[in-house]
Amino acid sequence: MSDPAQLYEAILTGNAALAEEVTKAALEAGVAPTDLLGKQMIPAMDEVGKRFECNEYFVPELLIAARAMKVALQILTPRLAEAGAKAAGRVVIGTVQGDLHDIGKNLVASMLEGGGFQVVDLGVDVPPQRFVEVAQEKEGTIVALSALLTTTMTQMKAVIAALETAGIRGNTKVIIGGAPITQQYADEIGADGYSDNASAAVSLARNLVG
Amino acid sequence: MGGVLRALLADAPVLTDGAWGTQMQARGLEPGTCPDAWNLSHPERVEEVAQAYVEAGSRVIITNTFGGTRFALNRYGLADRAGEINRLGAEISRRAAGARAKVFGSIGPAGVMLMMGDVPPETLREGFAEQARALADGGADALVIETMSDTAEARLAVEAAKQTGLEVVACMVFDSGRERDRTMMGTTPEEAARVLVEAGADCIGSNCGQGIEGFVSICRRLCAAAARPIWIKANAGLPEIIDGRTVYRQTPEGFASQVPDLVAAGASFIGGCCGTSPEFIRAVGKKLSP
Numbered sequence: 001m002s003d004p005a006q007l008y009e010a011i012l013t014g015n016a017a018l019a020e021e022v023t024k025a026a027l028e029a030g031v032a033p034t035d036l037l038g039k040q041m042i043p044a045m046d047e048v049g050k051r052f053e054c055n056e057y058f059v060p061e062l063l064i065a066a067r068a069m070k071v072a073l074q075i076l077t078p079r080l081a082e083a084g085a086k087a088a089g090r091v092v093i094g095t096v097q098g099d100l101h102d103i104g105k106n107l108v109a110s111m112l113e114g115g116g117f118q119v120v121d122l123g124v125d126v127p128p129q130r131f132v133e134v135a136q137e138k139e140g141t142i143v144a145l146s147a148l149l150t151t152t153m154t155q156m157k158a159v160i161a162a163l164e165t166a167g168i169r170g171n172t173k174v175i176i177g178g179a180p181i182t183q184q185y186a187d188e189i190g191a192d193g194y195s196d197n198a199s200a201a202v203s204l205a206r207n208l209v210g
Numbered sequence: 211m212g213g214v215l216r217a218l219l220a221d222a223p224v225l226t227d228g229a230w231g232t233q234m235q236a237r238g239l240e241p242g243t244c245p246d247a248w249n250l251s252h253p254e255r256v257e258e259v260a261q262a263y264v265e266a267g268s269r270v271i272i273t274n275t276f277g278g279t280r281f282a283l284n285r286y287g288l289a290d291r292a293g294e295i296n297r298l299g300a301e302i303s304r305r306a307a308g309a310r311a312k313v314f315g316s317i318g319p320a321g322v323m324l325m326m327g328d329v330p331p332e333t334l335r336e337g338f339a340e341q342a343r344a345l346a347d348g349g350a351d352a353l354v355i356e357t358m359s360d361t362a363e364a365r366l367a368v369e370a371a372k373q374t375g376l377e378v379v380a381c382m383v384f385d386s387g388r389e390r391d392r393t394m395m396g397t398t399p400e401e402a403a404r405v406l407v408e409a410g411a412d413c414i415g416s417n418c419g420q421g422i423e424g425f426v427s428i429c430r431r432l433c434a435a436a437a438r439p440i441w442i443k444a445n446a447g448l449p450e451i452i453d454g455r456t457v458y459r460q461t462p463e464g465f466a467s468q469v470p471d472l473v474a475a476g477a478s479f480i481g482g483c484c485g486t487s488p489e490f491i492r493a494v495g496k497k498l499s500p
Contacts, residue, residue, distance in 0.1 A: 055386075055387045057396075058386065058387075058392065058396025059325075059394050059396070060396065061396070103321065103323055110326075124285070149242065150449075150451060151242055152241075182451065185451065
């Protein structure tokens, strides 16, 4: 008989096989899916984020934890839906037009999924209008923009302008990140948030939907 | 150690070159376009950059092939031209170098992540091997694997590059952790040295990621961890974004003032990475042979 608290450990240590086993066993034993999510999984990812931010964890630990989280979430999702629970929020993410780099964007997307968000990943070189189309599909969508190059980061401003033109800027939050991005730049172009790492992007997104 | 490195190190420390991307932008490379493709379309301008470093005193220049694996070129739809782009890159630098400098063929990260399952290790290794063969065919004297963050990827690149029979330099970026002495993946200089030497690197080192001050202790640690010459290419400080443009505030003289400390820490090859220019290399050269 496995203990649901093992799920916390499994995610913290990035043990996907254990995460799967414990999640299934806990559900069979009648543990509420919302309890598993709220008491084990999300606190585990929060701890992963803390360890990353204080340099105890690095990118590999972050990635394997997010992967273990995803495995458990996939098992839980149908049960959570039955229980009427909703995703933490919806995010459309992509690397801006003219920029073809995706390692950072993929990391953020993984961490957001691990954080319980529904993530629509548009890939790289995404035109402003594409972000608008997907944001329009559901009110309250967060638009997450990535750029590696100083020459392409200016496209972020174009996405914000396109959201304004489409009349949905008011109920669409925009968060940005990438090597050349700073809080100052986020303020300058009127983005709603900036994070300098994949882990902090999750808390940022949570604060914006919360 | 084989012939090329040994001959250079007979008169060490060896002055290498500086940044290429910014030099090509100054010659009209449009931001967001593929720098490596200039080997096909603007070989004369690429040669100017190489020439500028030879004239600044570089005894080793690299090639305009940093993004020349088929994976990195694939972003621009140029994967199938990898062989040609790398061969030309080596030929261009070779022409500029003449007998005055050695040409080290540049191999950068593939832009994919093994851990994310973006590409199987065997496929990645074959991509590096293809690039390394083309650089060797173009006349590279040695190969330099640069700006690596992931030792797993660097290991594959070193193993593939060694298949050419050329000597191989392998460098990592240490820019993470409290002391900025870890790679993005959390690897220390000691661990990186172990992996790179085990993979067959003839020379190990570090480039990019931070200003030259931060390289002194990294250099010392790499040197202590491996019986290999050390290659160091630091950035011109940390960039600032002013009005949407990247600005490096460090001066060539400020950069060069750190060079004696690097030499004392065991550096055998010294040059510059992002933000540096032929002026920086001249200033470093003055420190090395006043």
